[in-house]
Amino acid sequence: MAFDGTDDRSGMAGAVKQKLIDTKEKWAREGRLLTGMAAEHRGRRLPPGQRLTQDWPILDLGTRPNLALADWQLTVGGLIDNPVTWRWRDLARQPRFTQVSDIHCVTAWSRYDNHWEGVSAKHLLAVVRPRAEAKFVIFRGYDSYATNLPLAAFADDDVLLATKWEGKPISREHGGPVRVIVPKLYFWKSTKWVRHIWFSDKDSKGFWEARGYHSNGDPWREQRYG
Ligand SMILES: Nc1nc2c(c(=O)[nH]1)N[C@H]1C(S)=C(S)[C@@H](COP(=O)(O)O)O[C@H]1N2
Numbered sequence: 001m002a003f004d005g006t007d008d009r010s011g012m013a014g015a016v017k018q019k020l021i022d023t024k025e026k027w028a029r030e031g032r033l034l035t036g037m038a039a040e041h042r043g044r045r046l047p048p049g050q051r052l053t054q055d056w057p058i059l060d061l062g063t064r065p066n067l068a069l070a071d072w073q074l075t076v077g078g079l080i081d082n083p084v085t086w087r088w089r090d091l092a093r094q095p096r097f098t099q100v101s102d103i104h105c106v107t108a109w110s111r112y113d114n115h116w117e118g119v120s121a122k123h124l125l126a127v128v129r130p131r132a133e134a135k136f137v138i139f140r141g142y143d144s145y146a147t148n149l150p151l152a153a154f155a156d157d158d159v160l161l162a163t164k165w166e167g168k169p170i171s172r173e174h175g176g177p178v179r180v181i182v183p184k185l186y187f188w189k190s191t192k193w194v195r196h197i198w199f200s201d202k203d204s205k206g207f208w209e210a211r212g213y214h215s216n217g218d219p220w221r222e223q224r225y226g
């Protein structure tokens, strides 16, 4: 299965999508938005080069899967002792987790104080039990988008599979019924419409990582590109 999500380029939507991809690849080549001020921003809430927004922009590749709860399932595999497939009712049986966190998108907007509800990454990890060799995680969405991150980043206390935002089910546009939230990394690491989670001993690039974006993506260290 290809992880790069390049399967839908025809027609108007395809043209718009290609323009977005071209622009973001250009940003990566030019190092757009880099301030070189990471040291000054250590300990600050707003990372360098970011500006605050009150609304919540929608950003994706334009294919927005319309998933009935009955059709949603998440498969978790790779270097783990207990591979699982969760349907909606299985997810609903897991302990609930709530978390308030900030969003930092690589296109420079940040949004504070998002109230999330779902299942914590810590709990998922306790269920699937990654092997010692597992060092990286790759996520894949129902739109064939993918992104990779270090297992240590996924294992952070504030990471979750979110089903609610501000007390309401996450909308289809924002990746419902279930999306990943990784608050301490740029928002492209937070997969919408999550479908697969795969653990590996090797890092493999996701959609934006293959186009010049960083494998880790820490906003306070300006890990936009790399
Ligand atoms: N499945 C999927 N997840 C995705 C994307 C995508 O195209 N598909 N885009 C990423 C990017 S680049 C960003 S900035 C955020 C945007 O999430 P939002 O639309 O809810 O703001 O989702 C990330 N997760």
Ligand SMILES: [Mo]
Binding pocket: 059, 105, 106, 107, 187, 188
């Ligand atoms: Mo993004």
